[in-house]
Amino acid sequence: MKSLAVDPAVHVADKFALDDSARGLRTRRTRALLWLTLIFWGSNLVLLTLGTALSRNPHLLELTGMRVVATVAGLGLCFLIHLLLRRPGLSTTRKRLIALVIVAPIAAETFAWTSFFAEASVEPALRSVQITGSAVIRTISFWTWFFLAWSGLYLAVTYSFDLREEQQRSADLREREHVAQLRALHSQINPHFLFNSLNSVSALILDRKVEQAEEMVGKLARFLRLGLAADPTEKIALAAEIGLQRAYLEIEQLRYSDLRIDISVPDALEGARVPALILQPIVENAVKYGVAGAPPPATIAIDASAEGSQLILKVRDSGKGGGKTGTGIGLANIRQRLQLIYGAENADLHAGPVADSGFEVALTLPLELA
Template structure:
């Protein structure tokens, strides 16, 4: 609605300029013709031409009012009304022209209605007004098309934003369930301080998660910090969990979508840690590298499910979430690739354009 109002003023201005130029050129051309014909009273003829131009502008405004009243009716209903309005305008303007020019020449006025003369007079003036209607509608259609394009663009942006938010807010229910179970276990084990620390970490993590705008990028250092908080929370459940972070300082300000790594880290915990925790320590590594104008971020973890090279641990839900976000945010300019390292490690690598936060 705001954009529609924003386009209304330029549209009105364009129609006014069009109408003024239409009638101004008409009056100027006829004045030049009067001068070439050596009109006996050229100054009076010019005044009459200007007066007729004002009358023509008024008649066009009347047709404009008729078009506004008709609104969005189908053209099969509007066309006859526009034709009648143009005929009426042509009749009125023809009489005004006759009286005005006859007066300017100093000739006597004779009102004699002849069928053939009336038709020959009305036809060109009717086409004249219809031509103005055509130009008027062309300008109006151009602005309506522009307005529709803006509205469509806005809807596409809103749909993209809604999709990003939906993907962003897909909080893993298993994480919540297991975290609360861990808090309960700490309390039952007589470790209230550890339970309180975990609750505080959970509160801070989800406060940041829910308050972060998924449409806005954050720097890589902040994204890594969020994942470290998450991993510290998970260490309460998995005391044998070890994680390493390898991010060069020059990439700390690299721009990435907020919580882009979250599904990969959750995937590493759920399908890596849960599957091997009974067999001993497990580790997760997060690394970032740059290659030209590209940024690569990898998450590597234990994985004992499956034996085939490239086979994915789990159900692919977290990986699909990341791919959807990359596609929505970057189109085809970003990818997520997965692979196995040996028989017991799983590796996911995000490749995206390297940009820096301002």
């Protein structure tokens, strides 16, 4: 019974939910990249220190200190590469790879000279080393591959989280589309019901049945109050759904005094969860095509039963209204709602005449007990 007007508070809540989800993924991605970088550079520091220790170098502590300084410089270079790769202009993998091919040798040479001068400041043997072109090329080549290896792992982790973020965004969009479809289908029911109810009130007024008209307005207000509280995207207890339909049929009983109502729901199934107002268009059709214009008495029966893990809901009318079945729009809407909520393989709808000249609609859906 909700209008199509969108509550801004709902949109704000949805936005914060999506933002929180995206923020959580970004936080995990940042944490993963940080640990990757620390492990990468920490392993390099440990291996170099272990090699120096095994060589029994007397300047082990001093060299270790300078390598820590160099490692911090390397972490800074990685952070600069991180900032570069996050630029909007490098949104594709191809552009990122081209940027890495250009930047990695520069970062490698910068780190190589930083590391060399840091170690040479405490290792006298390094000060007398003759720097040749081949040695420079070998060193830069080694550190270039080092930075490329880190960048490759960085891109792999980033791509993994980007993919998960895209999947989550798609899932959020599908969920929002799903909710919008349910609300649209639900809104198609409401104008039809309101038109019928107000038309009934108008007919009573024209017949000068003022007291019955006032009683119908009161019952209509009660039904609207109950219906407005029912969210079409949520499930309610079967007892509440039956209460809504009983309130509706009480309205119609004021117009059709011969209408008899037979409702049978076992106590064990009253707490079963069903989509809100799922029976409403079926009961409306039963009144419109099974009761209106029919000779008395007219009967509408609603019953519920369980078969294994399935809940069976049936609405049957006496079928004395000329055998009309309507356009089928209402039943099509119900079938679509069931498919959206439960999936086509988990819920079904069957409708057709029965042996005693009546008409029956049966819903089969998963049994969900509260």
